[in-house]
Amino acid sequence: xxxxxxKFIKFAGAAAAALCVAPNVAKAASGGHAAPIMTNPxxxxxxxxxxxxxxxxxxxxxxxxxLIDVCHKIHNVxxxxxxxxxxxxxxxxxxxTFTEQLNPHLDDAVKGRAYALLCNHCDNxxxxxxxxxxxxxxxxxxxxxxxxHRCIGCRYCMAGCPYGSRSFNFSEPREHxxxxxxxxxxxxxxxxxxxxxxxxNFCVERLAKGERPACVEASKGAMYFGDxxxxxxxxxxxxxxxxxxxxKPTAGTEPSVYYII
Amino acid sequence: MHYGGKxxxxxxxxxxxxxxxxxxxxxxxxxxxxxxxxxxxxKCVESLEFMRTKHMQLLDEWxxxxxxxxKRVYVNxxxxxxEISLQNTCMDCHKNKADFCDxxxxxxxxxxxxxDCHIQPEGLK
Numbered sequence: 386x387x388x389x390x391x392k393f394i395k396f397a398g399a400a401a402a403a404l405c406v407a408p409n410v411a412k413a414a415s416g417g418h419a420a421p422i423m424t425n426p427x428x429x430x431x432x433x434x435x436x437x438x439x440x441x442x443x444x445x446x447x448x449x450x451x452l453i454d455v456c457h458k459i460h461n462v463x464x465x466x467x468x469x470x471x472x473x474x475x476x477x478x479x480x481x482t483f484t485e486q487l488n489p490h491l492d493d494a495v496k497g498r499a500y501a502l503l504c505n506h507c508d509n510x511x512x513x514x515x516x517x518x519x520x521x522x523x524x525x526x527x528x529x530x531x532x533x534h535r536c537i538g539c540r541y542c543m544a545g546c547p548y549g550s551r552s553f554n555f556s557e558p559r560e561h562x563x564x565x566x567x568x569x570x571x572x573x574x575x576x577x578x579x580x581x582x583x584x585x586n587f588c589v590e591r592l593a594k595g596e597r598p599a600c601v602e603a604s605k606g607a608m609y610f611g612d613x614x615x616x617x618x619x620x621x622x623x624x625x626x627x628x629x630x631x632x633k634p635t636a637g638t639e640p641s642v643y644y645i646i
Numbered sequence: 647m648h649y650g651g652k653x654x655x656x657x658x659x660x661x662x663x664x665x666x667x668x669x670x671x672x673x674x675x676x677x678x679x680x681x682x683x684x685x686x687x688x689k690c691v692e693s694l695e696f697m698r699t700k701h702m703q704l705l706d707e708w709x710x711x712x713x714x715x716x717k718r719v720y721v722n723x724x725x726x727x728x729e730i731s732l733q734n735t736c737m738d739c740h741k742n743k744a745d746f747c748d749x750x751x752x753x754x755x756x757x758x759x760x761x762d763c764h765i766q767p768e769g770l771k
Contacts, residue, residue, distance in 0.1 A: 420707075422717040422730070461765075524716055532713045533763065559770060567770045573734055578762040593718045 427595035431612035433527035434506065434587055435620045435641040436601070437629065443607035444498035446476045452501065452600040456585070459599055461576045463561035471552040471577075473585040474600055477502040482644070485633055495646060501600070501608075504529060504550040504585040505632060505640030512542035512551065521582075527613070527641055528587045538580035547636045551584045613641065679753045682745035691722055691735075702758075705732065732760065737767045744768065 424430070443449065456474045457464070463471060480487060482500040510529045512521050520535035521542055543551045557579045562570065570576070574590065577583050588598035601608045611618035620643075629643040647653070690697045692704070712718045712730040720728045729735050740746045743766040751757060 420711065420715075420717075421721045421723075422711045422715070423719045423721065424717050425719050425729075428718075522714070526716075530713065532709075534709055534713075562770075564771075570765060570770060572765055572767075572769070575733065575763040575765060589716070593716070 425593055425595070429592045429595055429597070431526050431618075432614035433508070433612060433641065434592075435527070435611065435613035435643065436506075436587075436598075437609040437620050437623050437627075437643045437645060438501050438604075439607045439609070439623075439627075439645040440498050440500055441645060443501060443604060446499045449474075449476045449499060449501055452603045455599045455603045459571050459574060460586075461558075461570050461574055462583075463558045463566075463576075465561045469553075469555040471554065471558065471583060473552075473583070474501060474503045476500065482632060483630060485635060486630060500644060502548070502550070503600075503642065504587070505548055505638065505642045506587055508639035508641065509637060511545035511547065511636075511638060515541040515545040517541065524589075528589055530586060530589060531582070531584065533575075533577060533581050533583070536581040538582065540582060542582055547633050547638060548640075551582050553582050554579050679749045681749055682742050684739040684741070687739050690739075691720070691728055693723075705736075705760075708732070732764050733767075741767045 443452075453474045453476075456462070460473060462473055465471060476499040479491070479496045479498060479500065482502065506527060506529045508527065510521075510523055513523050513529060516522075517539060518535045518537055520533070520537070521529060521531045524530050538553070540553055543553060554577050558576050559567070559578075588596070591598060596602075597610055601610045609619050609623050611620040613620055615621060623645070624643060627645045629645050631640045631643055633640075692700075697704075708720065708730045709732075711720070718730045720730050722728065737743065743761075747758075
């Protein structure tokens with residue numbers, strides 16, 4: 386075959402055009418197969434989940450204990466009596482909670498309260514930014530979730546979190562359950578293992594089935610939960626009516642957990 | 647040949663040792679492990695062939711779908727729906743991990759690390 390410059394350029398042009406089209410043709414031919422999955426139609430959804438905690442009602446360690454117990458029970462969180470404890474929900478003093486809103490003559494009642502502390506599910510979460518494996522990530526509904534399967538235990542997220550909301554498993558969590566507790570574990574949820582970080586998950590596994598977070602259910606109306614982007618949601622209503630604070634506003638993390646003072 | 651006898655005896659011992667595993671297993675056909683299948687159920691999530699060869703890939707996709715995509719319902723090839731869950735779906739039918747998953751895995755020499763966190767239906771001791 387006689388080659389010349391004109392023919393070569395024509396051929397190259399046609400080949401380039403074919404290359405552009407080929408992947409789409411292949412895709413169209415395969416019928417655009419989508420993953421065979423869907424959300425549970427009974428599940429709860431939102432554009433941005435948020436929680437409001439009424440600290441005028443819920444403000445003692447004793448009142449918080451049942452909520453902590455139910456959270457830690459259904460998520461199989463062990464109780465470790467040392468500074469290596471694992472916490473999803475725990476009580477904090479005013480100084481620990483609102484480090485930036487201190488003043489020496491604060492109302493004793495406000496200062497004396499115990500505050501429910503948990504992951505703030507920030508809009509701008511530093512833990513997500515620093516995670517090298519994307520084991521922690523922000524879901525489209527605002528929940529800062531963890532994929533334990535990808536956690537390599539580097540603990541950057543713990544350094545990144547300004548709220549101390551993350552706990553590291555320094556030892557096998559299963560070794561910290563008593564024999565009786567081992568039999569009582571929630572069979573529907575996994576435990577974790579040594580070397581991974583964990584934290585509150587806003588009960589994603591319950592939301593997926595249409596149930597509200599366990600602490601909210603147990604709070605007897607002292608916690609509100611809903612969609613922050615919906616002006617008519619229960620959280621937006623209560624935020625309009627009551628004075629609330631968020632933790633460490635200057636960190637710029639935009640927490641989704643609000644405290645009624 | 648220097649030390650000829652010793653070298654040949656040494657070689658014979660060496661080759662004998664090398665072949666001993668084959669001699670040891672000669673005549674024994676591979677027997678598939680006897681699995682304890684769910685009593686009440688007839689069908690798995692997908693076809694038997696698919697499950698036998700691809701259950702690890704399916705589980706791998708399941709955890710990404712449930713946790714990363716937030717979609718926790720799986721629709722199989724017959725249109726039947728299953729909750730995407732290792733503990734609450736797979737192990738709800740396969741209630742006996744020791745006589746099902748483990749039996750096959752021990753035979754194949756695999757030990758999935760899933761059970762470091764996921765709770766087997768037999769419970770923990």
